[in-house]
Amino acid sequence: MEKHLFLAGHTACYGCGEALGARLVVDAAGPNIITTDATGCLEVFSSRWPQSAWAVPFIHSLFENSAAVASGVEAALKALGRQGEAKVIAQGGDGGTADIGLQCLSGMFERGHDILYVCYDNEAYMNTGVQRSGLTPYDSDTRTSPFGKVSWGNRYLKKDMPAIAAAHGVPYIATASVAYPKDVQAKVKKALSITGPKYIQVHVPCPLGWKSDPALTIKVAKLAVETGLYPIFEMENGVVTKVRKIPRPAKPVGEYLKLQGRFAHLFKKGGGEGEVKKIQQIADENIKKYGLLSEAAEKVAVEAEKE
Amino acid sequence: MSPKIKNPLPPGNYFFEGNQACAEAAIAAGCRFFAGYPISPSSEIMERLSWRLPEVGGVFIQMEDEIASISAVIGAVWAGARAMTATSGPGLSLMLENIGYAIITETPCVIVDVQRAGPSTGQATRPYDGDIMQVKWGSSGDYQVIALAPWSVQEVYDLTIRAFNLAELYRVPVFVMSDAALAHLREDCRIPEGVDIVGRTKAKGVPHFGTEGPVGVPPMASFGEEEGLIITGSTHDKSGYRKTQDPNIQKDLVDRLNEKVLSNAKEIIQTEEHFLKGAEIVVVAYGLVARAALAAVKEARLGGINVGLLRLKTLWPFPKEEIRALRARRIIVPELNRGQLVREVERVTKVEVVYVNRVDGEVMGPGEILEAIKKQ
Numbered sequence: 001m002e003k004h005l006f007l008a009g010h011t012a013c014y015g016c017g018e019a020l021g022a023r024l025v026v027d028a029a030g031p032n033i034i035t036t037d038a039t040g041c042l043e044v045f046s047s048r049w050p051q052s053a054w055a056v057p058f059i060h061s062l063f064e065n066s067a068a069v070a071s072g073v074e075a076a077l078k079a080l081g082r083q084g085e086a087k088v089i090a091q092g093g094d095g096g097t098a099d100i101g102l103q104c105l106s107g108m109f110e111r112g113h114d115i116l117y118v119c120y121d122n123e124a125y126m127n128t129g130v131q132r133s134g135l136t137p138y139d140s141d142t143r144t145s146p147f148g149k150v151s152w153g154n155r156y157l158k159k160d161m162p163a164i165a166a167a168h169g170v171p172y173i174a175t176a177s178v179a180y181p182k183d184v185q186a187k188v189k190k191a192l193s194i195t196g197p198k199y200i201q202v203h204v205p206c207p208l209g210w211k212s213d214p215a216l217t218i219k220v221a222k223l224a225v226e227t228g229l230y231p232i233f234e235m236e237n238g239v240v241t242k243v244r245k246i247p248r249p250a251k252p253v254g255e256y257l258k259l260q261g262r263f264a265h266l267f268k269k270g271g272g273e274g275e276v277k278k279i280q281q282i283a284d285e286n287i288k289k290y291g292l293l294s295e296a297a298e299k300v301a302v303e304a305e306k307e
Numbered sequence: 308m309s310p311k312i313k314n315p316l317p318p319g320n321y322f323f324e325g326n327q328a329c330a331e332a333a334i335a336a337g338c339r340f341f342a343g344y345p346i347s348p349s350s351e352i353m354e355r356l357s358w359r360l361p362e363v364g365g366v367f368i369q370m371e372d373e374i375a376s377i378s379a380v381i382g383a384v385w386a387g388a389r390a391m392t393a394t395s396g397p398g399l400s401l402m403l404e405n406i407g408y409a410i411i412t413e414t415p416c417v418i419v420d421v422q423r424a425g426p427s428t429g430q431a432t433r434p435y436d437g438d439i440m441q442v443k444w445g446s447s448g449d450y451q452v453i454a455l456a457p458w459s460v461q462e463v464y465d466l467t468i469r470a471f472n473l474a475e476l477y478r479v480p481v482f483v484m485s486d487a488a489l490a491h492l493r494e495d496c497r498i499p500e501g502v503d504i505v506g507r508t509k510a511k512g513v514p515h516f517g518t519e520g521p522v523g524v525p526p527m528a529s530f531g532e533e534e535g536l537i538i539t540g541s542t543h544d545k546s547g548y549r550k551t552q553d554p555n556i557q558k559d560l561v562d563r564l565n566e567k568v569l570s571n572a573k574e575i576i577q578t579e580e581h582f583l584k585g586a587e588i589v590v591v592a593y594g595l596v597a598r599a600a601l602a603a604v605k606e607a608r609l610g611g612i613n614v615g616l617l618r619l620k621t622l623w624p625f626p627k628e629e630i631r632a633l634r635a636r637r638i639i640v641p642e643l644n645r646g647q648l649v650r651e652v653e654r655v656t657k658v659e660v661v662y663v664n665r666v667d668g669e670v671m672g673p674g675e676i677l678e679a680i681k682k683q
Contacts, residue, residue: 060428063372063397064401099344099371100344100371100373128346128347129345132369143357144367145357145369146357146358148358150361151358
């Protein structure tokens with residue numbers, strides 16, 4: 001049996017994408033790591049006795065400061081001449097990364113700490129009962145962005161965290177999805193081979209908050225990528241060096257949205273088609289911006305245009 | 308001025324949990340701005356306001372953290388709104404610098420603190436009287452705040468409304484000290500048709516940051532009222548201009564920030580007496596614990612013990628005269644902590660003071676208090 005460093009038996013919900021994401025990251029990183037983790041689901045479900053999942057050193061920081069605590073750990077290891085002993089991995093959810101933790105993360109990037117920061121993006125504050133965050137997608141129904149007579153849900157677009165990291169001159173930035181485990185692990189390994197700050201954002205479905213079938217976590221995650229809503233790419237020294245191509249024709253966003261209760265209102269309420277169109281536009285822009293369509297498919301597209 | 312405004316919620320009896328009652332009270336009190344950040348066990352307040360405020364023409368903003376939440380509230384108040392935020396202990400810790408700022412700039416605002424067991428992240432969903440001292444002493448310097456302690460869902464409603472009025476009357480942050488148990492306790496809540504509201508005191512051309520006398524509350528302008536507003540967290544003169552090297556200005560400001568509350572303590576402080584006449588033993592309690600205390604007192608009286616209850620609805624300013632007036636031979640102070648407010652009781656009385664504490668994140672029952680009453 002494969003030996004994991006993020007162990008089974010923790011108390012995550014059925015079909016939790018974040019638990020899977022954390023296991024992929026930690027297993028890929030190997031035993032010589034020190035991990036920090038912001039307040040959130042991961043901290044809560046992975047650190048309780050006797051169901052602790054961590055076979056590597058782990059410190060729950062607070063909500064806002066995973067990157068800063070990690071900065072202290074990394075700098076002290078250096079000062080003590082122990083930097084070769086362990087890599088430092090800072091972790092947080094989307095709220096702990098893009099909202100309350102952004103200041104500490106910016107400082108970590110700016111000072112150039114040799115730390116891999118992993119954001120497990122399940123697109124809302126799930127631990128406190130599903131409130132919107134800076135990474136909640138447009139029109140998503142949450143407890144603080146409820147849809148209703150005048151509202152379609154979350155009014156804001158996802159913060160572009162990779163671009164924010166890139167603006168700090170972070171040498172390695174990647175997005176990933178639990179739908180592609182080998183890709184997640186390859187990116188973690190590559191990141192850890194690079195000195196300096198690194199940022200990886202892993203898309204991790206949350207059946208509870210997304211109101212999706214726990215059995216379909218991987219399918220839902222895959223559809224986010226295949227529709228173009230969650231572009232998977234690597235960015236090195238500010239340049240996108242690799243993207244995960246998606247089969248053409250790209251799946252319409254409706255296929256992804258319909259599997260999730262957080263978007264159900266778009267298909268029930270009159271006028272929802274217009275909102276779905278807006279979301280399709282977001283996907284289309286991603287496809288264009290990152291060149292997500294596969295080569296073969298692009299040829300088809302070009303020919304179709306000629307005709 | 309105390310105009311009655313129509314309650315946007317139809318009057319009647321509602322079966323509310325504490326957090327819902329709090330949100331509705333804010334709306335009834337004329338609050339039209341809420342900025343907050345998710346934190347258990349307070350999140351239901353913001354969740355309800357996220358749709359209720361837009362319904363009544365108000366603004367709800369989810370901020371990126373608690374520092375931003377209280378900051379946005381301060382900005383909104385100076386723009387002319389009645390504003391509130393809600394949080395729990397760890398979030399309150401992040402707000403503390405801004406609370407000091409609200410105190411020195413005399414920004415009227417309401418902060419609901421749904422307390423949970425700490426320190427730090429502690430037990431996010433368990434009740435605790437953990438912030439009794441944090442709200443009083445957490446920010447730097449010398450200052451007074453007002454803190455109210457409801458013991459029922461009805462009182463969460465009533466005291467949240469009162470908090471807005473006190474904030475305007477004295478231009479201070481006012482805390483509503485709820486807790487995880489009261490937040491999620493569901494019981495009858497009577498919603499009145501109209502609510503008495505204290506408006507913001509306006510006086511054109513009068514300084515906004517100082518008064519002639521040493522204890523007054525200056526009138527307050529909003530941005531855009533052509534009053535030349537200069538607002539600063541630094542020490543300032545009566546007009547709001549920064550003056551940090553003048554010992555008299557610092558002294559006058561600090562004295563007034565304190566005295567404007569302390570000299571009005573009689574108007575601010577509310578207590579409730581149960582069987583106090585001639586009581587040999589008095590339980591002094593607040594919040595949900597006071598309900599257990601009242602049950603214990605009644606039980607003990609049936610057994611022939613001459614015991615009464617003094618319930619504190621106001622924690623800060625501390626009701627020292629009310630405590631001092633107790634002619635008992637023993638005072639019992641039950642709290643969901645290792646003893647916070649009890650030390651204030653000890654400071655003001657010569658009577659023997661007994662601690663009854665619970666720190667395991669469970670609510671206090673009458674049994675523990677009854678035991679302390681019976682102990683000779």
